[in-house]
Amino acid sequence: MINKNKNKQDFIWYSLVLVLILLPLIPQVAANSFTQHVLILILLYASMSQSWNIIGGYCGQVSFGHSVFFGIGAYGAGMAVVKFGLPPWPGIIIGALSAMVVAVLISYPCFRLKGHYFAIATFAIVEIFNRLFMVWYWVNGAIGLDYPLVEVGWKNFMWYRTKIPYYYGALLLFVIIFSTVRFIEKSYFGYYLKAVREDQETAEATGINSALVKLSAMALSAFLAAFCGAFFVQYNLRVDPPMVMSLQVSMIFVLVTILGGAGTLFGPLLGAMILIPLQEYTRVLWGGMGRGNDLMIFGLLIILIMIRQPKGIMGLVNEYINYKKSRKNVSTEANIKG
């Protein structure tokens, strides 16, 4: 039975990737750069949320500090291009590694706190890093980094006239991060994460070093979030502290995952598929009403769904599948009796 579910999930995943690869071949998508923009953002936000999902969803440590790692990744790529005139790649690697180091350094003391207190501590971390980057002269402080004009192509990961390569870049990011989580979910590490989430004391009594599990989950999560940050800056061609290191960005990581279903593989994707179109199309329709319409609707949606099912949309989907299954069982039983 477990094998059957596994195969089913494999099938959904591979067909999803195939569809995403072929999507730009559809003429409507190929011609409309706004649709492409929406798709890119969906993939980016899904990847961001999935990286958060490792520590926040599977391991149950709600971190509001992920914009810090996102920002470090963004600045890594930005500094390489703007200050050193290099392609972004070395910056991306250095950024991701430093995000990992920073994650370990700040989580080590924060993990002494449990539950809500941990979340509050990570709030503070975001503010600290925001201020720090605002006044840090070497990274241009509050002015931020503006990308120069460089040669287009994969070497610089930069294009001006087309979004299709960006789409494939985002897809690559998406596949890497989702595959990582897929792998973790099936390995002992995934089970250890869940055990720590459910009950730390039991986990310890079963021989799990919960501090180490949480730290490694945080490090991996930060590492992947930094890649997302690097993609964001390459796509945006500009970065300043409020754009990447702010509570607003942190909230994206958290809310998208929670709406979609924390601790589930497809939850982050579902969440992003709702938030991004909402954000982008309300901006088009009601732009004149000021910012924040999308977040108001999104907030309302979260409230409505959480009342029904705390496990988000994936929870609703699973509920429906179980309901169908039980109906099927009842009808087969009835057939046997009849």
Place this chain on the structure above:
Amino acid sequence: MPILEVNEVSKKFGSLVANNKVSFNVEEGNIVGLIGPNGAGKTTLFNCVTGIYKPSSGQIIFDGTDITFLPAYKVARLGAVRTFQIVHSLKEMSVFDNVLIGAYLREKNTEKASEIAEKCIDLCYLNKLKNARAGDLAIGLKKRIEMARALATNPKLMMLDECMAGLTSTEVKESVSLIKDLKNKGITFLVVEHIMEAIMPIADKVVVLDGGIKIAEDSPEVVIQNERVIEAYLGKKFSKKFQTAAKTVREVEEND
């Protein structure tokens, strides 16, 4: 050769002394009961042994290793696992996954670990509930999941903290026979228990605590005759009444 040696272990919380120089040994392959009235310090002692608390003084040796100040997970890795008095099942996960987590301690490969988990589930009579959500089950079954999870870590010593409290008499009987089965497989047990009917017939030795002090250590038959034990359970006044009543009964029996 004792598998667990507890040497003069004391635990103080501020000025409150929960355990005062408690010493006893657990021999390999035995079932040792740790009993005492409420507040006797049984669970505190348990927590000291399993590394959740650090003892204020004293020494604990498990299988030749000094585990006095080791953290809980290292104690578990050495082969001394525990269950909790208040069940901490991983409630969002299925019964199978709960047990699988125990199995991963010795076997990181998912397939092999699944086989181990499967076996332990069979042993603990949880076969039919494999895919149920652990949080949905009744307390007796949750306690059995705890045992299955502990068992899956392939332990040398299992420490059960009131694993039968709150169970129906049928469930108690099942648990008792389960413990006996496992003992025959070579696992040593240290059992904290309130239910005397459950622990007395299976224990090879009983250690009695009262007010943080060890007041008796002997085989069950001897311990239940011990005056101080009766006093600890019934209080001085009732203990005297009990003694006189016992005496009269004996005299009547002798006269007959």
